[in-house]
Amino acid sequence: MKFWRVPLDSEEVQVTYGRVYILDDRCKGCGYCIEFCPQSVLQFSSKFNKKGYHLPAVDKPGECLSCHYCEIICPEFAIYSVESNPEKSKT
Amino acid sequence: MGGSPDISKKQLDHPLDDLIRTDRLPHIWCAGCGIGTVFSSCLTAIKASELELNNISMVSGIGCSGRAAGYVKLDSFHTTHGRAIPFATGLKLGNPDLNVIVFSGDGDLFAIGGNHMIHAARRNMDITVICVNNLNYGMTGGQVAATTPHMAKSTTTPSGNPEDPFNLPLLAYASGATYVARWTMLHTRELTSSIQEAILKKGFSFIEVLSPCPVNYGRRNKEKALDTLKLYQEKTIIRNGAIPAGLDIDFSKEVVLGKFVDVERDTYIERYEKICRQES
Numbered sequence: 257m258k259f260w261r262v263p264l265d266s267e268e269v270q271v272t273y274g275r276v277y278i279l280d281d282r283c284k285g286c287g288y289c290i291e292f293c294p295q296s297v298l299q300f301s302s303k304f305n306k307k308g309y310h311l312p313a314v315d316k317p318g319e320c321l322s323c324h325y326c327e328i329i330c331p332e333f334a335i336y337s338v339e340s341n342p343e344k345s346k347t
Numbered sequence: 348m349g350g351s352p353d354i355s356k357k358q359l360d361h362p363l364d365d366l367i368r369t370d371r372l373p374h375i376w377c378a379g380c381g382i383g384t385v386f387s388s389c390l391t392a393i394k395a396s397e398l399e400l401n402n403i404s405m406v407s408g409i410g411c412s413g414r415a416a417g418y419v420k421l422d423s424f425h426t427t428h429g430r431a432i433p434f435a436t437g438l439k440l441g442n443p444d445l446n447v448i449v450f451s452g453d454g455d456l457f458a459i460g461g462n463h464m465i466h467a468a469r470r471n472m473d474i475t476v477i478c479v480n481n482l483n484y485g486m487t488g489g490q491v492a493a494t495t496p497h498m499a500k501s502t503t504t505p506s507g508n509p510e511d512p513f514n515l516p517l518l519a520y521a522s523g524a525t526y527v528a529r530w531t532m533l534h535t536r537e538l539t540s541s542i543q544e545a546i547l548k549k550g551f552s553f554i555e556v557l558s559p560c561p562v563n564y565g566r567r568n569k570e571k572a573l574d575t576l577k578l579y580q581e582k583t584i585i586r587n588g589a590i591p592a593g594l595d596i597d598f599s600k601e602v603v604l605g606k607f608v609d610v611e612r613d614t615y616i617e618r619y620e621k622i623c624r625q626e627s
Binding site: 279281282284285286287288291292307309325327328329330331332333334336 | 361362363364367372373374376377378379380381382383384386387388391532533535536539572573576
């Protein structure tokens with residue numbers, strides 16, 4: 257994680273890490289999760305789903321901080337993040 | 348063997364799957380439409396309010412956002428055009444223990460249902476009204492609505508809308524609503540806590556939510572879905588307690604968001620019990 261100034265309590269604060277799950281068949285490829293992810297974890301993939309929409313894909317696994325913003329901005333209930341250990345999220 | 352199960356391999360369910368009819372997904376809303384986001388923050392707020400789910404019902408009218416009642420796994424009703432608030436009023440009077448949420452669009456609530464809206468606010472019916480404002484009649488093909496901004500293009504105003512739009516928070520405030528707020532679908536966290544506050548509040552609560560309509564409004568006004576969200580990011584300013592008279596939507600200047608009114612007033616049911624049902 258990059259900071260413009262290291263916070264004074266950075267030693268004590270526990271940073272959560274997450275893993276992003278995408279439900280392929282619900283996605284309509286609007287790109288909101290990709291555009292508004294504060295860590296730029298997601299990217300458009302070249303893959304299509306059943307209805308022919310381009311899906312988002314996890315571009316930088318391990319950088320997700322499980323802020324759930326993709327989950328709450330997704331109009332399609334198609335993406336969510338789950339807190340996980342950083343070792344396990346590297347897939 | 349042993350140890351915790353590895354969650355990274357298993358696909359879990361979406362956290363809101365227990366409140367939506369998943370067999371009806373994907374829903375009918377277009378790619379980039381904001382109604383889904385508003386709907387999901389409404390469900391999150393219902394969950395966070397920790398109310399008994401059997402005591403919550405959702406009523407919606409006609410239009411794109413009216414479809415929400417069909418996707419929620421709670422007691423819900425999809426009423427005729429403009430009559431979501433009268434139905435909700437009857438529901439609340441019949442069973443005052445219910446928490447009634449009206450989820451509908453600007454055309455349904457303020458054009459054909461405008462009269463019902465102002466009178467429910469005047470009586471202070473104890474319901475929560477969430478109005479998804481996409482600035483046009485989206486479902487019927489993008490005609491000019493009571494909320495279309497001045498000079499915006501639509502199917503029926505190809506050279507620009509000559510009229511001025513309604514200022515919805517001012518209308519709700521002037522009619523007597525006890526809780527008035529405005530957010531956009533991009534301000535999802537603020538919107539969720541505002542909806543939660545409104546559900547738990549006694550009296551008529553009104554929340555206007557600006558939401559993009561990329562297919563019908565955006566296409567004719569040269570705005571892609573992401574452009575509209577950028578506008579929401581750049582041109583909005585949060586000013587809680589602002590005077591409702593100055594809340595016109597004009598994206599060439601600035602659009603004020605926030606919670607504008609939060610007052611206490613006797614509800615219709617309380618007054619009725621006190622005056623018409625008193626023991627003689």
